[in-house]
Amino acid sequence: METPGGDGFIVDESALNPAVHLPEPVGRGSVLEQVLDALGPVFDGESPEDVAVYGPSGAGKSAVLTALCSQLNESLGRNEDAIWTSTRGTAAVARAQFAYVDARRADSDFQYYHAILESISPNPVPRRGVGTDELRERLDDAVAERAGAVVVAVDHLSETDDDVAHVRSLLEPVAAGTSLVMVAEEPLPEWSGRTVKVPSYRPHALVDLLTERASYGLSSGAVSHDQARRIADWADGDAHDALAALFGAAISAQRDDAGRLRESDVDAGIDAVPDDCVQIGRVLSLPENRRTVLAELLATDGHRQPISDAAAAVGERTDLSPSTVQRYLYELAEDGLLTREAIEDRDSNGRQPTRVRPRFPTLVFERLERRARL
Structure with a gap:
């Protein structure tokens, strides 16, 4: 079996x-230029106005913000030159810092503070032995010691139960030295700050994206231009779904030791991405026990069976009871990661049985979850 950086058909699955x-x-x-323009004051050492970046799923919002935070931290935030400030009497870093927070993984105040500190602090930030109050104090000190602004980008907020008001309350003690970039799929209600709208990918841009990713991730010549175009046309501007289909197609081809993608592999990759697809990052951010249930659900074809039968099958393969598995399945359906569907049963005179259908890329999830367990 190949490794993520191996020399097989899939050269680099990342x-x-x-x-x-x-x-x-x-x-x-x-889009990158618009966000940079909105954050322009940081280049003069000032805090920019809060910015909301919004657009449909798979439009590249996360790609832009993660790249922006990383590159600007390298060019600005990690500058070790210091200036002397008469008000503090200490050396203060003169440049801005950029912190990226994935709201799907920051499910507590502690996680928010930890994610921000990891981005702006030159020292390791512990996860154990410290409480939320201590991390808040560390953040206060870190912001106070800087002469430049701290820009906090909060991504995937619309995929959680959190809201802008709560994020603002977390940063209230350091509000004077911080600016927010909120990333969502829809315009934020009652937002008064600047906004940047991100459109879906155009077909030719999506083909370019798939071609570049394939050049890094697959062996030479594995994907034809026509196949990339077919996936791009099917994905209808959604880069997440397009990449999930390409990855799934590659998994299908590798299973048969094919030297390049076949049309049947493209079919398999597309079929493994549901029309109402939930992004794979959201699934991977679930607690381990929920991911285990989903992995075993697919391994046992439980998504084709009544929920009670699926729960029993998963329970036999894990240390979870069938009742616990069934509860998890209902919760995952309520959270939108699974869809409950009625099963036609002509012999049933009572309540119609239901099953759950995955709303995430199944081939990609199985592959990545298996990797995580190695």
């Missing part, structure tokens, strides 16, 4: 992973 973003996003240059 390049195919929709949840992994390249240092330079493909086809998002104009």
Whole structure:
């Protein structure tokens, strides 16, 4: 079996992973310029106005923000030159810092503070032995010691139960030295700050993205231009779904030791991405026990069976009871990661049985979850 950086058909699976973003996003240059323009004051050492970046799923919002935070931290934030400030009497770093927070993984105040500190602090930030109050104090000190602004980008907020008001309350003690970049799929209600709208990918840009990712992730000549175009046309501007289909097609081809993608592989890759697809990053951010249930659900074809039968089958393969598995399945359906569907049963005289259908890329999830367990 190949490794993520191996020399098989799949050379580097991280390049195919929709949840992994390249240092330079493909086809998002104009969006990058708009966000940079909105953050312009940081280049003069001032805090910019809060910015909301919104657009449909798979439009490249996360790709732009992660690349921007990383590149600007390298060019500005990590500058070790210091200036002397008469008010503090200490050396203060003169440049801005950029912190990226994935709201799907920051499910507590502690996680928010930890994610921000990891981005702006030159020292390791512990996860154990410290409480939320201590991390808040560390953040207060870190912001106070800087002469430049701290820009906090909060991504995937619309995929959580959190809201802008709560994020603002977390940063209230350091509000004077911080600016927010909120990333969502829809315009934020009652937002009064600046906004940047991100459009879906155009077909040619999506083909370019798939071609570049394939050049890093697959062996030479594995994907034809026509196949990339077919996937791009099917994905209808959604880069996440396009990459998930490409990754799934590669998995299908590798299973048969094929030297390049076949049309049947493209079919398999597309079929493994549901029409109402949930992004794979959201699934991978679930607690381990939920991911285990989903993995075993697919391994046992439980998504084709009544929920009670699926729960029993998963329970036999894990240390979870069938009742616990069934509860998890209902919760995952309520959270939108699964869809409950009625099963036609002509012999049933009582309540119609239901099953759950995955709303995430199944081939990609199985591959990445298996890797995580190694």
